[in-house]
Amino acid sequence: MKPLRIGLAGLGTVGVGVIKLLRAHAAELTARGGRSIEVVAVSARSRTRDRGVSLDGLRWYDDPVALAQDAEIDVAVELIGGSEGSARAMVEAALARGIPVVTANKALVALHGGALTALASKHNTTLFYEAAVAGGIPAIKLVREALAADRLESVGGILNGTCNYILTEMRATGRDFADVLAEAQAKGYAEAEPSTDVDGWDAAHKLAILAGIAFRPIRFDSLSVHGIRDVTSADLRFATELGYRIKLLGLARQQEGKPLEAWVRPCMVPVSVPVASVEGVFNAVTTFGPFSGPMTISGRGAGEGPTASAVVADLVDVARGASLPVWGVADVPDVIDCAPLDDVESAFYVRLDVADRSGTMAGLTSVLRDHDVSVHLVSQHEAAPGRAHVALVTHRVTERAVQEAVAGLSALPTVNGAPLVLKIEDSLQ
Ligand SMILES: NC(=O)C1=CN([C@@H]2O[C@H](COP(=O)(O)OP(=O)(O)OC[C@H]3O[C@@H](n4cnc5c(N)ncnc54)[C@H](O)[C@@H]3O)[C@@H](O)[C@H]2O)C=CC1
Numbered sequence: 001m002k003p004l005r006i007g008l009a010g011l012g013t014v015g016v017g018v019i020k021l022l023r024a025h026a027a028e029l030t031a032r033g034g035r036s037i038e039v040v041a042v043s044a045r046s047r048t049r050d051r052g053v054s055l056d057g058l059r060w061y062d063d064p065v066a067l068a069q070d071a072e073i074d075v076a077v078e079l080i081g082g083s084e085g086s087a088r089a090m091v092e093a094a095l096a097r098g099i100p101v102v103t104a105n106k107a108l109v110a111l112h113g114g115a116l117t118a119l120a121s122k123h124n125t126t127l128f129y130e131a132a133v134a135g136g137i138p139a140i141k142l143v144r145e146a147l148a149a150d151r152l153e154s155v156g157g158i159l160n161g162t163c164n165y166i167l168t169e170m171r172a173t174g175r176d177f178a179d180v181l182a183e184a185q186a187k188g189y190a191e192a193e194p195s196t197d198v199d200g201w202d203a204a205h206k207l208a209i210l211a212g213i214a215f216r217p218i219r220f221d222s223l224s225v226h227g228i229r230d231v232t233s234a235d236l237r238f239a240t241e242l243g244y245r246i247k248l249l250g251l252a253r254q255q256e257g258k259p260l261e262a263w264v265r266p267c268m269v270p271v272s273v274p275v276a277s278v279e280g281v282f283n284a285v286t287t288f289g290p291f292s293g294p295m296t297i298s299g300r301g302a303g304e305g306p307t308a309s310a311v312v313a314d315l316v317d318v319a320r321g322a323s324l325p326v327w328g329v330a331d332v333p334d335v336i337d338c339a340p341l342d343d344v345e346s347a348f349y350v351r352l353d354v355a356d357r358s359g360t361m362a363g364l365t366s367v368l369r370d371h372d373v374s375v376h377l378v379s380q381h382e383a384a385p386g387r388a389h390v391a392l393v394t395h396r397v398t399e400r401a402v403q404e405a406v407a408g409l410s411a412l413p414t415v416n417g418a419p420l421v422l423k424i425e426d427s428l429q
């Protein structure tokens with residue numbers, strides 16, 4: 001059988017990983033795909049950079065759109081990144097000429113997945129994107145194929161390797177945020193613009209994709225998104241003391257008769273639940289369905305090898321002639337908005353930096369009483385001479401009530417700076 005000829009755009013962490021993996025496992029991939037899988041043409045910014053792999057004999061394109069139009073490729077692989085510009089133009093050009101596309105680009109799929117699916121179906125081809133969600137973990141295959149029979153009530157988990165790496169290292173070693181972020185960048189985990197990771201947007205892109213498959217495509221702007229910038233070593237210490245781990249979670253939930261709730265935010269997770277022990281660059285995808293029950297799979301969510309593994313698995317599907325519905329349904333429904341979170345109830349952790357003097361605690365409790373927020377636990381540590389960190393864990397209250405109470409606490413003269421509010425997510429099994 002003729003080889004599957006690949007046009008590969010983007011020779012960074014993932015692109016180079018794909019070339020290495022295709023070469024290292026060529027014999028197995030030929031056996032599994034039923035034909036050999038070969039890169040024949042590439043596109044990247046620099047022709048001269050040493051990437052540690054030979055590009056001899058490959059056709060070179062400066063313009064990824066021209067690569068997508070090369071008549072001698074059977075599949076286009078987009079590993080440039082970004083929801084617009086060259087990445088989007090290249091994917092559209094390939095689908096428009098009717099060849100399949102494999103991408104790791106979550107921003108592109110989250111923001112334009114519906115339109116790309118329509119374009120693919122118009123030209124009788126398809127889009128593969130397993131690497132876009134949770135790197136090497138088969139998250140798309142889990143939700144779209146393996147759980148196709150169930151009506152999921154929740155989907156999500158730890159969806160960003162960079163943030164999980166930062167939170168793990170800060171807690172375990174006491175290193176500071178900027179230092180660990182630089183290390184995550186050096187290891188190839190972070191996005192080109194790392195604020196995409198630390199401010200929660202990358203996890204939000206992945207959550208939007210998972211929710212789109214499990215429930216319905218969601219309007220990205222209706223997602224509530226918070227990152228990990230405000231989490232300090234004091235919070236990580238309180239979490240350990242109180243029996244929690246802090247994790248950046250992305251979760252979408254749709255219970256019978258209720259609107260779709262979806263958010264990305266750092267949460268306190270009880271140490272006893274599976275996601276609490278998912279550390280470092282590992283991600284976890286967790287689902288709950290009435291028939292399948294609770295499920296959590298974990299693995300490396302970023303980096304050269306795991307991400308290349310997911311891209312190449314998609315190429316094996318292409319070589320086999322697989323034609324899977326992009327969003328898991330034949331006709332993609334219109335996008336819906338996520339529900340506002342104001343009325344959602346939860347317990348919350350609130351950390352304050354306060355003046356360490358008599359009357360401070362009485363002031364805090366009177367504000368909480370006025371907002372009808374009842375406190376379950378309190379802990380305090382000296383922050384600096386004359387200042388203390390106070391952590392409160394509330395009973396279940398609405399998001400609105402806790403936010404209003406925290407606005408009242410911030411206005412007290414004894415409270416310095418902005419308090420941190422973390423949801424206590426104890427529903428995961
Ligand atoms: N690094 C990781 O662990 C993971 C990355 N991804 C996704 O994979 C994609 C690639 O990520 P990385 O390899 O980490 O990025 P990278 O920044 O290491 O590599 C991007 C490559 O694209 C090339 N490029 C940029 N603009 C171009 C243009 N106009 N024409 C041709 N080439 C161009 C760059 O020269 C570079 O070779 C992104 O969509 C990212 O979100 C997905 C999962 C994990």
Ligand SMILES: N[C@@H](CC=O)C(=O)O
Nearest residue numbers: 160161162189191302
């Ligand atoms: N920057 C991302 C890479 C994988 O998707 C992450 O850190 O998870």
Ligand code: NA
Nearest residue numbers: 130133135137
């Ligand atoms: Na994946």
